[in-house]
Amino acid sequence: MNRFADKEYFRKPEDFRLISKDESKYVHVDAYEKVTGKAKYAGDFMAPDMYVAKVLHSPIPKGKILSIDTSRAEALPGVKGILTGKDFPIRITEDIEILVQGQVRMVGDPVVAVCAINEEVAEAALELIDVQYEPLTPVFDPLESIKDGAVDVQGYGYNNHNFGPICHQVGSNDGKDIDEEFAKAAYVSVGDYKTHRIQHAPIEPHATYAEYDPEKVQWTVYQSTTMSFGDQHWLSVGFNMDESHFHVIRPYVGGAFGSKSNWPYSEFIACEFARRTLHPVRFVLTREEEFQTMHGRHPFIIHLETAHAENGKVLAKKTSQILDGGAYGVSHSQYAAVNLSVIWAAFPYKIDAIDLLSRRVLTNTAEGGAMRGYTACQVQFANDLNMQYAAEAMGIDPIEFRLTSALESGYHSPAGLIVTSCAFKDTLRDAAAFMRWEERKNSMKPGEGIGFAGTAFVSGTASPVLNSPNQVQTNATVRVAFNGQVSLYSNCHDNGQGADTVMVAIVAEELGLDMDEVKLIQPSTFHAGYDSGAYGSRVTFLGGNAVRRAAVDAKRQILEYVAAKWDVEPHTCDIIDHQVICRDLGHENLSMPWKQAVFGCMTTHGGDEVVGVGSYYHRTNNQQFQGKPSNYAPSYVFSTGACHLNVDVETGEIDIDEFFFAHDCGQALNRRAVEAQLEGSIYSGLGYACYEELKLRDGKMLNPNFRDYRMVTALDMPHITTKFDYPPDPEGPFGAKECGEGTTAPIAPAIANAIHMATGIHITELPLDPEHIWRMIQEQKPEKAMAALKAME
Amino acid sequence: MKKILTFTLNGEKTEVICEPNRSLLDLLRDDLGLTGTKKGCEEAECGACTVLLDGRPVNSCATLAVECEGHDVVTIEGIARNGELHPIQKQFIEKWAFQCGYCTPGMIMSAKALLDHNPHPTETEIREAIEGNLCRCTGYAKIVEAIAAAAAEMNWEAENA
């Protein structure tokens, strides 16, 4: 059964036993393992004969490797192997080498790998390796990098050498002309914004544990990953062998936030050493390596112009966005960064005329990549602040101003995006009500402020990354054994967000069983079907739909058997709490226990097991990678974040006493999990807005550690209230949509708007840590802040 | 120089041979196979490696194994009682207080150290007890809730024992 499945067999909302019930049998399937420490993460695997791998990184941002002398390291007892770029004469995508081959392009580029009997020997060996470089002139500023005559960041000699992907979308609805729209505007809001560099910093660093079987010519790779089929694919490219040689197992994953949808150098190195030594090899990144080499959030430089009508309505928008991509990513793998950043600029308002340009530029700094709310956190920060400033300039209430242009169901954006379910206006109104905005907006004391920000995000993507049949996103299988036991074969990647749990719940819900009766086959590339990965907010929506269809396919077969026995229409039957029942008028008294139904069904089919298959993909044109209009996602989500805070205008410290978050995620499948995702989003957004910043000097990170990379502690979190009771989505599984990724985007602008209200400072840059706020107050000396200062004396 | 180290680990007398430069964290994980104690930063900044040393929460990455000579060490593997999960573990499940689970063992150990000495903590005291445990997923709200609920459960148990 595919996505066009007969929906007649779907569980009806009135029959939900698990979905969105406060008091239900909804259990966390990882619970016991995770609270007892029994959950094994990739770095927890070990064997007595295990070796460890380590890497020597480039200390300079750009240079030619003149020589590598590993002889002293090789002579060290306990060293089992050494690899350099020569051993991997390939590139992963167009420009990424596993170990660099002759030239380093950023501080932290992997240069030499060592394998040894233990960590101590491996680290000692690294110290004995001598690499001589000829330093080359680097470029760190993206605006310098794109100037004529700028040095070539990578040294590959590509034309237009420092540009990565570009996305430029120009279009309009109803034949509108963008220049005319600007010409007739009552107000044009122009702004320039900048965002900073941060890192995912999952508490579990990337880790690989690899074994090699020379008889089968097969690797078993335990990988801290959210994209195991991507790992398998790129390993096969890296080793120039068929995918079937790589059994990639996704164990428990200790957080990813976008960082583990890559194919890190560590897994190739561990696999190669495992092959050469026939010993298991473990490679766990250090915290510093995690910061230096695992592609954090892109810094942005944004220019924005929006045209507004008399009532504030957005008529048209132009933007030019430059992403600092760091040293790598010229290929399509980074296309999502520019493409998505254009989509966010087109949302969450009705904008009938657009000219949106995004360019990803190379610099000799750490590579930028996907991170929770991929590019939305940056773009929405700039866009929402610009809305706020426009509202103020036009003298219109900021909530009213946003409502006037807010997206609604049925809107077709000139960017190709089609809005289906949409409760954006409700989230704005709910936030205003919670904050008692009308009552309080004119009675704030100096230093006190309330800020709102509204954003939108995708619920799933159109890109399965690998070229799959029909561009299918997820394949799922549900197998029912003769004793009624159900196994779910799914590779939906759980990185902590609860994918394993929600998939089991979906099957249990459809089949009328309890969650502990559905056994999830621990995922790997050999044990279950394709799943594209945990990125792009796709797991619940796309994976959930595939899993639901697999469950319904199995259910249909059982219901058809029972219905035939009862001589009723199969779609009038359902399975409720372990009983097949019939809803057809006059047959309501019929019932058959689940196990009996399964046994009978198999008997009728010659003993064949009941197997249900499901898949899902988002049907769209495939133009998004050509920068043409396309409907990127099957559905979209909408959020409003709001906070109330006080600013200490002397020190720049802020004190957020209340954070409210309204999120249209359709039907929540598990209320506690949704709430937890929203709380986590606020944590993540607050860290981005006010605490975290990776600082670089001459391309070198100054704080690649948890001491000076400030992550929010339990004492720093504000009180949080969430709301997510909005109508179900027509296409999402049980009506569900995205939650937990795009929800990080409105946090920074909500805080910025509140600080702006409290102090009057005009904010255009992140982060908003005390010193930055202090500096803006010092430089701008706005009336409000000065009044607040006076009041403090 | 290698030393014979004798200490109590999760209630059992334990004897190992180790070098002075072995951290308690590496001893637990790599020599004794107790991988429930997690390695997050090795800088005593994330708290994932928190264990109890004589009842006090400490970063096992910033503790030498040899420092434990004659002392009492408890890890996440040692807190279930009589075949039952510890009330903190139960409440972490009940309140959905973990996501990826990587900070969870350390978080639970910090919570245990708190509740063992302060059965009626305020919310601020709970937050202070876990101030050295970074969680990248939850935003801490559900963790704080779970620890408060565990305190209530333990107090109820104590009163009704």
Place this chain on the structure above:
Amino acid sequence: MVLPKFDYLTPATLEEASNLLVELGAGAKVMAGGTDIIPPMRDKVLKADYLIDIKGIPGLDYIEYDEKTGLKIGALTKLYDIQTSEIVRKYNPAVAKAAKYVASTQIRHKGTMVGNICNASPSCDTGPILVAMNAKVTVHGPEKDREIPMGEFFKGVKRNALQPGEIVTGIVIPPLGEGEHAAYIKHAVRKAMDLAIVGVAAWVKMDGNVCVDARICLGAVAITPVRAPSAEKVLIGKELTPEVLAEAGVAAMADCKPISDVRASAEYRHDMVRVFTKRAVRKALEGYKEDLT
């Protein structure tokens, strides 16, 4: 990452420890909690061939108070025990608060106040209040025991006044007499696990509304915690009105030489010295209540 190799020694007496230090020379380091030793050794920032763990030496874990000498804290007394001590909270709450500002709960359960000052980091949280209180450290030496006033203890970044073979055995903090008040405020971005951008300790002696004596000590704005004599001069002999406090804050800016680093710019630190000097004196006058927990 693995710690470099070293020998680990556990003397049972101060004499033994002191002799080991003399015998083994510069390669030997004293450790108690080890929280400022182990991570930097792993990062190869700190080198030691020998770690001399003094935790086995009896009689060094105490918190005592008497009206004459004041508060006495042992070399092995953990920061957490100081922070929660009823004695410390009662007789010198600013010291309890300073202890609590250090790092995280876990660190404070292992690390000691003596270790915190011996480490002599410019941003050390317990240094400024001890200097402002005119505290002394008691030292066991190979030849003789001695006392070092806190004002003379810090000699530079990670450098203290100890001579070869000397070991700090404790800290003596004079009592807060009639009309004397003290406070310490740390300014950092996070409420825990952060290093001070600026830390200011203030001690004032009041006669009615008039300040008759004052000591201000600034942390994280020079190579060591430093006194702010210009600010003290402003305060002494005056009624501590908001204007006087503001003036003292401005004066304190001249008493420090902050640097720009990854945590803050010199410019910001300078201004925060102004703000927190003012606030620290105000806090001393206000006293501590519920904000100690």
